[in-house]
C-alpha cells in the first residue's frame with residue numbers, strides 16, 4: 499500500500515474537477531455527460547480514500563489486483579457500504595479465474611478467449627452470470643494485453659457459446675504518450691471495431707454490448723470525444739501512486 503496520503507477535501511475537489519472535464523469533453527462531442535461512467539481507480543490506495551469519494555456520491559471503484567480487490571470488498575461489507583460497484587480492471591491469470599467470480603459490477607480485463615472460457619465455467623459453477631468487457635490491444639503494442647481485432651473477430655463463434663458471461667462491450671489501454679492527442683487514432687479504432695463486431699455478432703445471432711471502457715488520467719478527454727462510455731481514472735482523483 500502506498501504511504502502517500504491525500505485529504506478527503508482534496509479528493510472531493512479532484513472529483514469535482516474531473517466531472518467538469520468529463521462534461522466539457524462530452525459536450526464537445528455532442529454527447530450527454532450522463533453517457534459516461536466514471537470509475538475511480540483506487541488501486542494501491544487505502545480504504546479511506548474510497549470512503550472519502552463515496553461521500554461525494556462516487557460509487558464505481560476500480561482495482562487491478564484480485565487480493566486487494568477482495569480485501570476492499572470485505573472491508574466494505576464489514577462497514578455496510580453496499581452502494582459500491584466494484585470493477586476489476588487488472589490482468590487475470592488463467593489459474594485464478596475462480597477468484598474473479600464475485601460481487602463485481604464489471605470485469606474489464608478479459609484479454610483472451612481462454613480467460614473468457616474459464617470465467618464462464620467458474621461462473622456456471624457459482625450459479626451466476628458475470629458482466630465482462632473484452633480487452634483489445636488495438637495499438638499492437640507488445641507490452642499490452644488484449645485481443646487483436648482479428649483475434650476478436652475469430653473468437654466470436656466461441657464467445658457465443660458462453661452463457662455465464664455477459665459481454666457488455668470492449669476495453670482498451672492506449673499507449674502512454676506525452677501528448678494525449680496522439681491516442682486519438684486508438685480510441686477511434688475502438689469505436690469502429692465495436693460497430694464491426696456488433697454487426698458480425700448479429701450475423702452469428704448473438705449480441706455484444708455497446709460499452710467502450712477507455713481513457714485514463716492522461717487521455718480521458720480524448721477518449722470521451724471518441725465515444726468512451728466508461729473512463730477509468732486514478733491519479734487525477736487520488737494523487738500519484
Ligand SMILES: *Cc1c(COP(=O)(O)O)cnc(C)c1O
Nearest residue numbers: 539562587714715730731732733
Ligand atoms: C491504473 C489503471 C488506470 C488508472 O490510471 P491513472 O493514470 O492513474 O488514471 C486505468 N486503467 C487501468 C487498467 C489501470 O491499471
